[in-house]
Amino acid sequence: MKLQDSATAPGRIAAGTSRAGLGLAALGVLTFSLTIPTTVFGLEGLDPYVIGIGRSAAASVLAALALLSVRARPPRRDQWASFAVVAAGVIFGFPLFSTLALDHGASSAHSAVVVGLLPAATAVLGVLRAGERPSRAFWFASAAGAACVTGFALVRGAGRVTPADLLLFTALLTCAAGYAEGARLARDMPGWRVISWALVLAAPVTVPVAGVLLATTRPAWTAHAVIGFGYVSVFSAYLGFFAWYEGLARAGIARASQIQLTQPMLTLFWSAVLLGERVDATTALAAVAVLVCVALTQRARVRRTLPDVAHARAAEASPGVRGAGGVSP
Numbered sequence: 198m199k200l201q202d203s204a205t206a207p208g209r210i211a212a213g214t215s216r217a218g219l220g221l222a223a224l225g226v227l228t229f230s231l232t233i234p235t236t237v238f239g240l241e242g243l244d245p246y247v248i249g250i251g252r253s254a255a256a257s258v259l260a261a262l263a264l265l266s267v268r269a270r271p272p273r274r275d276q277w278a279s280f281a282v283v284a285a286g287v288i289f290g291f292p293l294f295s296t297l298a299l300d301h302g303a304s305s306a307h308s309a310v311v312v313g314l315l316p317a318a319t320a321v322l323g324v325l326r327a328g329e330r331p332s333r334a335f336w337f338a339s340a341a342g343a344a345c346v347t348g349f350a351l352v353r354g355a356g357r358v359t360p361a362d363l364l365l366f367t368a369l370l371t372c373a374a375g376y377a378e379g380a381r382l383a384r385d386m387p388g389w390r391v392i393s394w395a396l397v398l399a400a401p402v403t404v405p406v407a408g409v410l411l412a413t414t415r416p417a418w419t420a421h422a423v424i425g426f427g428y429v430s431v432f433s434a435y436l437g438f439f440a441w442y443e444g445l446a447r448a449g450i451a452r453a454s455q456i457q458l459t460q461p462m463l464t465l466f467w468s469a470v471l472l473g474e475r476v477d478a479t480t481a482l483a484a485v486a487v488l489v490c491v492a493l494t495q496r497a498r499v500r501r502t503l504p505d506v507a508h509a510r511a512a513e514a515s516p517g518v519r520g521a522g523g524v525s526p
Contacts (some may be wrong), residue, residue: 220448222456226440230463232433233305233312234471236296239427242417245300247410248426249293254407255426255432257400260393272394276385279378283395286375289405292434294368301362306474309464310349311365313487316457317343317493318373323450326377331451335497342458342490349483376454379438380445388442392435456490 225522239248273279298308317339331339350362358366365378382391396403416422461484468474 198448213231215452218444218449218453219442220444222444222448222453224334225437225439225444226263227462227463228432228437228440230460231455231467232429233295233299233308233464234467235425235428235433237271237305237472238298238421239429240300241425242422243426244414244416245296245314245411246293247407247414248429249296250403250410251407252290252292252426252430252434253288253396254403255430257396257403259431259435260396261400263389264393264397267378269390269393272398276382277398279382280391280395280398282378282477283375283382283391284399286371287392287393287438288374288375288399288434290371290375291368292429294364294371297422298361298364298368299470301361301364301383303359303365304474305468305472306465306480307353307361308365309461309468310483310487311346311362311481312369313346313458313461313484314343314366315369315373315376316454316491318370319376319454319457321375322373323454326381332497335451335494338490338493338497339455341493342487345483345486345490349479352479354358376441376445377450379442380450383442385445388444388446389439391442392438394437417432418457442516455491455494458494462488466502 236248243251295308295312299305303311320335320339324331350358353359378389379391379395444456447453465476465480465484469476
């Protein structure tokens with residue numbers, strides 16, 4: 198249903214937007230929590246570059262079909278720079294650097310805890326790029342979560358940060374930029390269109406590069422490799438962003454991104470179940486400490502200086518206002 202067709206009062210739409218956004222963000226986090234374990238599956242038979250680039254190339258086919266099915270109009274020229282940031286972060290940066298970190302010896306459980314820094318990084322970029330102003334309590338809780346993850350990395354590295362950790366830090370920083378910029382775009386168009394256009398615009402690079410890699414790396418398509426590559430291509434690289442970007446746009450980048458602090462716990466669970474990894478006391482303690490921080494950040498008030506997504510899209514859908522085409526699915 199289009200916004201302009203709704204009989205619901207604008208105030209009631211706004212009241213439910215934040216709650217719905219948090220629910221959508223949680224669904225996205227659940228989807229992403231399986232990314233690292235399934236990537237480990239893929240590495241059993243595939244080169245890390247094949248997974249890092251190939252997943253986006255495969256997802257771009259689905260994205261193109263989805264956009265063609267609704268005859269979606271291309272992004273405006275003033276949005277191209279934002280799509281470039283999204284592509285650099287979530288299509289190239291995180292997939293490639295996180296896969297390389299796993300290939301360099303980082304376990305799935307270790308990677309899950311380190312990537313717990315992602316919400317804090319996303320919140321910072323949300324402040325810089327989206328006009329959000331978190332409270333002091335919010336920043337304190339986010340900093341505490343970041344400190345827990347950093348301390349965990351140092352303990353695990355015997356007082357130093359390992360090359361795998363540096364790859365993971367690079368992955369989460371680029372991903373945070375892609376999350377924040379994608380959430381800004383999702384205020385003008387549905388979240389699924391944001392990731393779809395980002396994948397399609399990156400396809401001239403990802404598709405031919407993936408083809409060359411497949412032809413030169415001798416992939417072994419074992420059962421685990423097929424399952425792992427299939428999951429990260431369909432869910433991690435594409436469908437998960439449907440809920441994630443929409444959730445960030447509706448609930449606010451800083452607040453909704455903190456739900457991702459629960460991702461380490463979820464990934465630890467999947468690592469134990471799917472990979473048989475042993476979760477020791479140090480890893481479990483770090484994950485629990487991060488989980489406590491998410492409860493604190495959700496209680497902290499976040500003031501948003503930009504209109505919420507419901508009001509922004511409602512304004513675009515009003516007669517005489519430019520850009521109404523981004524509302525309907």
